[in-house]
Amino acid sequence: MAPLPPRPRGGIDTSNTPHHGHSASPHPGYDSPYIRQSSHNDTRSPAADHASSSSSTLGPEVATTLFVGSISPGISDTWLTKLLEACGNLRTLKRASKAFGFAEYADPDSVLRAIQVLQGRELPSMGAEASAPPKKLLVKADEKTKKFLEKYQHTRVASSDDKARQSRALSAVNDVVRQMSDPHATVELDPSKPGYVVPDHLKDLPPEELPEDQRATVLSEIEQFRQVAAARDAETRRREAEYERQRAMERVRRENLQAAASSSSRNGRSTDDPQSYRRPVDFHSASSYEARIDAVREPEEADEIQEKQRQERKRAASRAAAADAEGAYLVRERQRLAHWEKEADRATAEADKWEQDGVAMLRRWQDWKDEYATRKELFYTDRQRWRQFRAQARRREQQADDNDRALEADEKLKAQEETNKFLAQQAAEMAKLTEQQRAAGVLVQQGGTLAPIKLNFGPIKSADTSEGFAATNGVTPAAAGATKPSNAVLGEADEDDQSKRTGRLKHIQLGSTMSEEERSAKLVQLASTLPTDTALIFAQTPKWEWVDEALIQSKYRRWVDAEIEESLGEKVDELVTVVIEALQAHREARDFVEQVEP
Template sequence: MRPYGSPRPSYPPVGGGPPVRPYGGMPHGGPPGYGHAVGRPPPRGLPAAGGSPDATSTEKLTTLFVGAIPAGIPDSWIEKLLKATGKLRNWKRVKDQSGNPKGFGFAEYEDPDSVLRALLVLSSETETGKGIVLKAMDGSETEKKLIVKADDNVRNYLDQYQKQRTKTSEDEEKDKEVQQAVNAIVEAIVEGRDPDEAGKEKDAQAERDEDIISKELSAFRERATMRDNDRQNNDRQWKNRRGSDDYDSKRRAGRYAGRQEFLRGPTEQISEQEDDEEDDEELERKRQEKHARDVEAAFRQREKRYESREAARLRNYERDLQHAKEDSEREERNRDYFAKRLAEWDDEIEMERGEELYYIDRSRWRKLREGVRRREEERDEEDRRQEAFEIEEERRRAEEEERMKLESTNVARQSEEVGKIAMKPTKLNFNLPIKRVANMGGAEDEDDEDEGSGKRRRVLVPLDYGDDLALDDTSNMDREERVRRVKELIDSIPSSEQELWNWNVKWNELDEDLITSKLQPFVAKKIVELVGVEEDELISFILDNVRRKSPPSDLVKELEMTLDEEALVFVMKLWRALIFETERKSRKL
């Protein structure tokens, strides 16, 4: 087993006492917490070998508490302030049940360097840190100094990290740059300006410029089209006038030839017409060139926007690759560090220090360990259930494919047999006697024929459609009837605790589809209302109890540690929802 990187933590079994060490300072079965041997817990504040436990996971060790946030300051500004100090992975501001943000939250960074820089720049508890002061934006003008703290586990982790890492001049330059960036953001927040306002104004100006260019191009095209139409109309009118005046022109040419030649020679008239034609061709050529330039400019604009989007997408992709690379390197460093740390673990030294909970309060450590083991078992059970489901799906798919192959083979064989059957010639006989059809009239004629023939009639058995009508009762039900029955079902479900617990739940109607589509959204919504955040582990724990058909009283006891007095009310609501969904499915409502 690897000392680091396994998806689940491997701790010593609950209740196991310290083993007898056969060699020196190494406990029996390897370093403490390593593999499945009985050993000691890992150092407090450091992730254990084989995975990261809940309380001391890598994410928890890079999480800071951010408090004293003045009222009215939005999350986006606080998030921008935190991002300026380092690689912020997640910023979660706590909200009350009505959705209003409270004055504190938790910032999770990707690496310990970012955590140290955030404490150095934002916190006033460090030796060199002065902290930052923000002003409320709810009209009260109250000024508060932002609180940025790290708990004991995080501080121990950072202290050990600083001992292994030497601070360089590049780190100091980076600290100065971060300090300047934070000061600029704080100045903008104090003055009531949005830190992202400049970027938004640039984007809005670019959009306005694009709109103006598009409108100008459209107007130019409309004017060009109108000029083309006017030119064509003028050409048609000129040709019509020229055709009607040909006769008069010829007659006047004979009469006033001398004077006409004196005033305007024939060469001048021809050259004027040629100039008009050349002007029209030149205008048409210029119009086409202008249109081509407009089309080219519009294409360049679209190409530029497309390249900008692709460049942004490429940057995001490269950033994700860089994050993945950094995570891999960090895991490798942690793996080496903890392998060495656990290999050098000495029970006597740790017992003398008295820092580990295992040596201080064994019963409390076992209690915490029980919760961790329970979650491990639940995840193992979920994995086994998922594996069984996948195996069943694969088996069903294979059976379906085999059935389809058999059907196709049978159809092909039948078609071949039908093709081989020889068609026999049909003989028509026109000398057969004509058979008279019995009268299809009333019952009296049938009685007469029965009496005359002396044959006994076959008794007709009436068909009973009672079962089919009972099955189709709900399918043919109209909407009003269905709504009425649903209301009756809701009214029939009890509201008291004892009656709910005594209700005979139809567990045979409960399947994974009903849990996923109906109960899981209900549980998630109620947990968010009670806790303020969506706890996936708590939701999975509740649904697993429902899958195991656990009694509601046991579920109340399990949830009292988390929900306190709200546990009973929550379980009663959950049980009412469970009864309603199973009864509704059973009654086909």
């Protein structure tokens, strides 16, 4: 987020002309106690009161960045900026994710006031996630900012206006939180998400389950059905809320009537009692009497009746939705049947035409007579005109042949493209499988190609090999030569092989032979070879194949949690989650630092 422009300051050498510049909030000065004039005409802001003193005494190392975490779901940057501006002169707000961000103030007084006012403040959830439970805001300073604030508090001279500024900031924050709790408060919707929750049974089907020629139609029908269902659910929820409100009002009215009746019974019969002898008995029609039956029902009985009515309305809505879906399905089926009937009629008409032409041609050649043809046929009477007619027919036939050839070539090209696509997909899958097997150690490099691991078992053939084997296993060459078998005679070779297979195997020691001192020296040597420059560290490419999920959860998560707790003074699960997700996604170092750095 870009840095905010400096806030206009009131007081000496400052006009009261309203500024129309941009601020961090879309409503400049909205609910902020530092721009609003009080009843005593105090227009000075806390940033203006200490700007000169802070700039002269703080020095170059000014750290005014705060970590803002545990943000309630649905709170946009606008509302968060209002809260932070209510505490002082906010310079920038960097929203790393929906759950946390970093705020930078222009002066340290605003930082101290923000920590005192906003730390632990319970914020409601907003927007589509308003049903989520509220969360307490976490406002913390890192080690650098904390040390700077401690030095500043030792050198700062307290003024009489500090409590007044803090009380104004507290009242402004309470006002903003009250507006956020209003269900009619403006909420910035995410354009990438729909304004309603899509149930699981209304989500899109996988593309492979839909035919290619009907995929667009099916998806459009699903989207229309989804919108209708969402609108119907919203109307049902609104109607139920209205019913609940009416029930609550009826319950309060009944309680008031009961309280009035009990008070009148204690004080004697009231003059407004309909059963009093001073008033005549009113006449009530049957319709009005039936309408007033609900007024004397017990609350449980009335609730049961209303629940039955709600269930009946729900069943009626389900039946209406089923009827609408059935009607839409019938319309689609009628259109499909009409299309195929039209195609069938066209094919039938074309077949009838071919049949009629064949019959006419057969009849013509059966009744053919040369004497008659030489006098009547155009081929004999007007050869030039016949050639013109024949040329037109040949052009039509040639055009039809060309169209058929082009269609056949297109079909062959499509088939070839589909074949190439399938082969490319198969090659990519085989390459991916080979890479996975190579990373797992199943395949090794042999002769320029990857081949499976082969284990060869056989006797020692040369003296050099036996000497090397004896030296490796701590056996003298003489003893190794003594154990070399002699040439077998007839069936003795099988017995020798059997004795080798059934002999005792040598125990192999698995583990490091390095002592603790050697191990420490090796670690120091490895650490000295690592680069110390930030640019060189960012240029390194990690070997992600050695970083698996188990290593991330067992080592990196605990280390990140400890470092964040050491920096902020307490654990922040949202920041740990961001770091772990970056490791799991194999992100680059620069992107990772830009996301978590204040």
